[in-house]
Amino acid sequence: MFQLSRMMLASGLGIALNLSLSASAVAAQEVTGAGSTFIYPVLFKWATDYDQKTGVKVNYQSVGSGAGVAQIKDGAVDFGATDMPIHSAELEKLGLQQFPSVIGGVVPVINVASIKTGTLKLTGSVLAGIYLGNIKKWNDPALTALNTDLKLPDSAINVVYRSDDSGTTFNWASYLSTVSAEWKGKVGAGTSVKWPVGIGSKGSEGVASYVKKMPNSIGYVEFAYIKQQGMNFGLLQNAAGKFVAPSTESFQAAAATADWKNAKDFDVSMLNAPGENAYPVTAATFIVMYKQPKNPNQQKTVQDFFRWTLESGQEQARALDFAPIPSDLKTQIEASWRQ
Numbered sequence: 001m002f003q004l005s006r007m008m009l010a011s012g013l014g015i016a017l018n019l020s021l022s023a024s025a026v027a028a029q030e031v032t033g034a035g036s037t038f039i040y041p042v043l044f045k046w047a048t049d050y051d052q053k054t055g056v057k058v059n060y061q062s063v064g065s066g067a068g069v070a071q072i073k074d075g076a077v078d079f080g081a082t083d084m085p086i087h088s089a090e091l092e093k094l095g096l097q098q099f100p101s102v103i104g105g106v107v108p109v110i111n112v113a114s115i116k117t118g119t120l121k122l123t124g125s126v127l128a129g130i131y132l133g134n135i136k137k138w139n140d141p142a143l144t145a146l147n148t149d150l151k152l153p154d155s156a157i158n159v160v161y162r163s164d165d166s167g168t169t170f171n172w173a174s175y176l177s178t179v180s181a182e183w184k185g186k187v188g189a190g191t192s193v194k195w196p197v198g199i200g201s202k203g204s205e206g207v208a209s210y211v212k213k214m215p216n217s218i219g220y221v222e223f224a225y226i227k228q229q230g231m232n233f234g235l236l237q238n239a240a241g242k243f244v245a246p247s248t249e250s251f252q253a254a255a256a257t258a259d260w261k262n263a264k265d266f267d268v269s270m271l272n273a274p275g276e277n278a279y280p281v282t283a284a285t286f287i288v289m290y291k292q293p294k295n296p297n298q299q300k301t302v303q304d305f306f307r308w309t310l311e312s313g314q315e316q317a318r319a320l321d322f323a324p325i326p327s328d329l330k331t332q333i334e335a336s337w338r339q
Contacts, residue, residue: 031301034061035068035081037204038168039102039285041224043081045316046309058305064203066165066191072096072288078298080288083167084191085267097291099333100266100284101306103255103323106171107223107246107281108234111211112138114151120234121146121243124179124272124280127236130157130218131176132183133197138216153216160210160219163200165191171283172220175271220281223247224320238280239272246279251323254282260329266336282323303337310334 033043040062047058061068065082072080073094086098108122126142129135135142139152162169170191177184187193201210204221208229211219223246226233235243244250254273260266270282287306293299309317310333314324325333 029055029301030057030059031078031298031305032059032061033068033079033081033287033302034063034071034077035288036065036083036167036285037062038065038083038104038106038222038283039081040204041222041228042102042313042317042320042322045320046305046313049313049316050305050308056301056305062203062205064162064164064191065167065170069288072290075290075294078289078293078295078302081285082288083283083285084170085265085284085286086288088265088267091265095291096288097336098265098286098288099306099336100325100329101287101309102317103251103270103282103284103325104321105223105246105251105254105279105282106168106175106220107226108236109208109211109219109221109226110232110234111215111217112153112155112232113215114153115232117232118235118245119147119150120232121237122234123237124176128176128180128183131159131161131196131198132180132186133159155216158214158217159195159198160207160214160217161195161198161200162202162204162207162220164202166203167191167283167285168204168220168222169193171271171281174269175281178272223251224322227321236280238276238278239274240276240278242276244277244279246321248318248321248323250277250279251282254278254280255284255323255326260326260332266332307334 043060051057065084068080069082071077129142136156137154138157139154144152170189173193174189177189201207204225207219208221208225211217212231235245237243253275254270257273257275258268258270260268272280289302310325310330318324
């Protein structure tokens, strides 16, 4: 019988997956990974199912994209996971390879008692105004103009952001840079930025927890965390001018616009993608490994696991509100491993 346990790292930086066999069973092979909190909900499910099917343990530390990339560079883990793709020049310099593993959305999560779930309309420029500190109250004219059918409170907006080195932050800040010249000029994009206002928390788990506890707050997390905890979220205006809800379908619509075939090392942005149904902050999590690992057997085990996730684990991803990897992209990924 398998036993599943979630344990906090001693440093407090994240959550580890520790899937172990009973003492009476033969010890299973084990691989380790670290990085993105974005992918954690589905990777947790994948690791559980794969352990049950094969006896292979996948220990994953949900510590943020920046820390995950640092650990794979140091050779401390068998794979890293990042929501910010590594540029080809750096991959080549370090002897690394990357491939997308799952597609999802970064979503504005809110806690305002008078607003029903999925009814608040937001634009990129309004979000940038909130995170710049220009829009300070929920009944600011910029918000009331978008939401004439809602009763918005005369309350201060409590802004929450990721305080750690985060790929989710990279995609959120990159989106704001795309839609707001002021944000791009004053803050810009990166896995860590100098936030003009708000309070920070580590990991998507931390941001979701802060927003859930703090009235009149707003944050940004991967959609799976919102669904799991039954939290409120806003509709976001896309490049076509439509206010769209986060969903597997709207993430797939954005992913369908990506030119994966002509992208070197799968370095593709799906932010503010065209299309009426595309969700504007859609992103992939990339798995990072060495091209010439010190331990080829460990590498093969990692590839076998992710091959299984591509071929047999995509419905679990869909059930957790991620978008499955398109079939032609699966073929590209497996071809990159052979190369």
